[in-house]
Amino acid sequence: MTGAELTGITVDVLVAVTGATALLVCVTYAFWVFLATACRSAGKALGPFRPGRSDKRVLTIGTEPAHPSYWHRQSWIDTAGAVRRSYRALWTLWQSHWMVTAGRLFRGRRPGSNRRGANAFTRLVMRLVAPGTTLGATVAALLATALHTLVLTVFCALVALVWTSWVLTVGVIRTAERGSLLLRGVRTVCPHPGCHRPFPLAAHPCPQCQEVHTSLRPGRYGVFRHACRCGARLPASLLSGRGRTPAECPSCARPLPPSVGTTRVVHVPLIGGSSSGKTMLVAAVVAGLRSWSERGDLRMEFASDADQQDGEALDRQLEQNDWARKTQGDQRAWMILVGRGRRRRLLYLYDPMGESLHQADRVREQQYLAHADGVLFVVDVLADRTVRRALHDADDTLADGARPAAQGPVDTYQGLTGELAALTGGRGDLPVAVVVTKRDVLDRIESLPAPGARVDEWLCAIGLGGLVRGFTHDFKTAGFWAISASAATGTGALDSERRRAAEPVLWLLARSGLRVGALVESRGPIPRQGRRTDTKGQGVRRG
Numbered sequence: 354m355t356g357a358e359l360t361g362i363t364v365d366v367l368v369a370v371t372g373a374t375a376l377l378v379c380v381t382y383a384f385w386v387f388l389a390t391a392c393r394s395a396g397k398a399l400g401p402f403r404p405g406r407s408d409k410r411v412l413t414i415g416t417e418p419a420h421p422s423y424w425h426r427q428s429w430i431d432t433a434g435a436v437r438r439s440y441r442a443l444w445t446l447w448q449s450h451w452m453v454t455a456g457r458l459f460r461g462r463r464p465g466s467n468r469r470g471a472n473a474f475t476r477l478v479m480r481l482v483a484p485g486t487t488l489g490a491t492v493a494a495l496l497a498t499a500l501h502t503l504v505l506t507v508f509c510a511l512v513a514l515v516w517t518s519w520v521l522t523v524g525v526i527r528t529a530e531r532g533s534l535l536l537r538g539v540r541t542v543c544p545h546p547g548c549h550r551p552f553p554l555a556a557h558p559c560p561q562c563q564e565v566h567t568s569l570r571p572g573r574y575g576v577f578r579h580a581c582r583c584g585a586r587l588p589a590s591l592l593s594g595r596g597r598t599p600a601e602c603p604s605c606a607r608p609l610p611p612s613v614g615t616t617r618v619v620h621v622p623l624i625g626g627s628s629s630g631k632t633m634l635v636a637a638v639v640a641g642l643r644s645w646s647e648r649g650d651l652r653m654e655f656a657s658d659a660d661q662q663d664g665e666a667l668d669r670q671l672e673q674n675d676w677a678r679k680t681q682g683d684q685r686a687w688m689i690l691v692g693r694g695r696r697r698r699l700l701y702l703y704d705p706m707g708e709s710l711h712q713a714d715r716v717r718e719q720q721y722l723a724h725a726d727g728v729l730f731v732v733d734v735l736a737d738r739t740v741r742r743a744l745h746d747a748d749d750t751l752a753d754g755a756r757p758a759a760q761g762p763v764d765t766y767q768g769l770t771g772e773l774a775a776l777t778g779g780r781g782d783l784p785v786a787v788v789v790t791k792r793d794v795l796d797r798i799e800s801l802p803a804p805g806a807r808v809d810e811w812l813c814a815i816g817l818g819g820l821v822r823g824f825t826h827d828f829k830t831a832g833f834w835a836i837s838a839s840a841a842t843g844t845g846a847l848d849s850e851r852r853r854a855a856e857p858v859l860w861l862l863a864r865s866g867l868r869v870g871a872l873v874e875s876r877g878p879i880p881r882q883g884r885r886t887d888t889k890g891q892g893v894r895r896g
Contacts, residue, residue, distance in 0.1 A: 374485020379493040387497030394442035395435040418564035418582040419574040424519040451490035458483035544686035548605040549720040555600035561585040610656035622703040625731030626758035630790035637838035641855025656688035671843035727861035733758040739816040748800040755794040785828040786857035793837040808833035
């Protein structure tokens with residue numbers, strides 16, 4: 354046998370041994386080890402599997418005291434970690450184990466202990482299987498990598514599909530909620546003095562730990578619910594009940610009624626001089642709304658426990674003292690829910706001090722005027738100089754006993770109109786309900802004609818035609834009423850007078866789309882009021 358033939362036989366044997374060894378190593382062991390290692394590493398990256406231990410991959414809680422939603426970013430962090438860790442494990446296994454093993458076999462050393470083979474034959478066998486081991490491990494690594502890449506591609510596609518569905522769900526719910534609020538004209542404004550700031554989303558304190566959540570809506574912290582730092586779960590959408598969760602203003606942190614973010618707010622400031630009867634009118638309006646509610650013509654309730662308590666305190670005060678004390682300091686808005694049919698409105702009824710409307714700079718401080726949907730202008734005609742000059746001696750004494758306002762209605766109106774235009778960007782779009790108060794006293798003054806059904810004509814007849822023309826010129830529409838708040842409140846209140854006292858507010862609410870206009874249009878002529886004596890015999894009440 355020639356040397357060339359011997360060399361060819363040797364090469365064939367080496368190729369056969371290498372191929373057999375590579376096939377054996379790849380199919381029976383290495384491929385499965387690579388595949389299992391990749392899957393196990395990817396699974397560990399999706400952990401952690403040791404609860405209670407910190408994990409740098411997990412997003413921490415920031416300024417918002419809520420755990421970030423898994424599908425916002427954590428899902429992609431875990432997916433990227435699974436991809437990186439599995440490929441790193443494949444590379445490490447091939448390089449640090451199989452290539453080290455093959456290198457030892459090439460040197461005639463045992464793979465596990467790196468000890469030299471016992472004899473020449475053993476070392477020869479080791480060197481013969483070394484190329485096949487290298488080839489088999491490399492092919493197994495490539496096949497496992499290819500299959501694992503296919504699995505990861507499907508996995509990433511599923512994650513992307515779920516993430517896209519989550520993003521679309523968040524977008525659809527937020528758009529639907531925002532669109533619904535815009536269509537219903539819901540805009541949220543703080544009712545508390547010194548603030549009166551608009552805000553797109555109320556803050557919600559956690560019922561367990563009182564941590565304040567300022568982003569309680571579908572988004573990065575969850576779709577329907579947010580998980581607070583303390584573990585409590587808060588509804589994050591209107592569908593899941595966010596409107597029934599206690600809320601507060603994000604600017605001043607004072608409490609808000611839960612319905613402030615779900616119900617259209619109608620801002621109605623009461624404008625009038627000090628002692629013009631504004632607080633008595635508020636009490637009469639509340640009594641009138643309650644009377645309409647008792648008849649079943651509408652639904653009325655206080656929007657918060659604080660308003661309920663203030664209403665009860667005012668009722669007790671009227672029953673005991675027969676009159677309401679004047680407003681002291683900044684007065685927050687009365688918040689009353691008024692509904693009819695499927696619609697309802699959250700009425701903000703502002704009762705500021707009369708002194709706050711005497712000067713232009715003080716008027717500019719009344720920031721709630723910038724959000725007004727209508728104005729309830731209180732007219733105390735007994736404070737007007739023209740009217741007082743027309744009174745005789747006895748009537749003048751009677752007028753003094755009615756505690757006239759410190760400023761006449763014309764002066765109050767002139768001080769208001771310019772600043773109101775600046776605050777609202779033009780007062781021409783606002784309706785104004787003009788309410789003449791203290792009608793029980795006016796009905797007893799013989800020097801003046803009695804207020805009739807056309808209060809605007811009566812105002813012109815007593816010398817206030819310029820004021821009437823100002824209302825009709827400066828506002829989009831104007832309505833006129835003459836009301837006796839004393840006949841609508843306290844002990845022995847007349848039910849018809851209670852309902853009549855609420856008509857100006859119902860008229861303004863009707864301009865916002867609440868279907869209560871029929872209640873206002875059904876009113877009849879105003880009867881002349883005689884002297885009214887209550888059960889204590891204290892005489893007429895002024896309002």
